[in-house]
Amino acid sequence: IYKNLSSFKRDVKSVHDIIYDVTGVDAWAYRFPGGSSNTVSQVPIDDCVKYLDSQGYVYFDWNALNDDATSVYYTPEELNQIVMTYVNNNPGDSMVLLHDLETHESTVKALPDLIDQLKEEGYRIQPITKDTPTFQHYVPEENTEDEKDNTNKDSTSIMAENTSGN
Secondary structure, three states: OOOHHHHHHHHHHHHHHHHHHHHHOOOEEOOOOOOOOOOOOOOOOHHHHHHHOOOOOOOOOEEEEEOOOOOOOOOHHHHHHHHHHHHHHHHEEEEEEEOOOOHHHHHHHHHHHHHHHHHHHEEEEOOOOOOOOOOOOOOOOOOOOOOOOOOOOOOOOOOOOOOOOO
């Protein structure tokens, strides 16, 4: 994805500046293309994570998705069924990854029903804030085994908080 750390830094700064110029929001959250466990980045993710940390960013991955990036042929119902399978099988809260790709109209069409279904099943949809638990695929090598056990390695962006007690 990035040919070197300098190009990663330029991209992060460029996107930050665009968001700030358009919205006035000082962005602090980041999602790696392909997640922090992607296998296509030419830059070691550890270097990217250290840079993000040094700039005050928090990165988020996901632990639920609808597979919309894999096919344009899923129906809205199929996309929602995929999400709900992940959400219902997660032991705690879920971070859901959805894409707003121009060619994937089913994701947008699926969203109102997905929101309704999540609410009907007792989930609360929350914004991502600085208090949101991080769902991270990548675990820095210097973490101890205890720290690794406390990091969600299977980590998606609707934040669905499990309020049903399950």
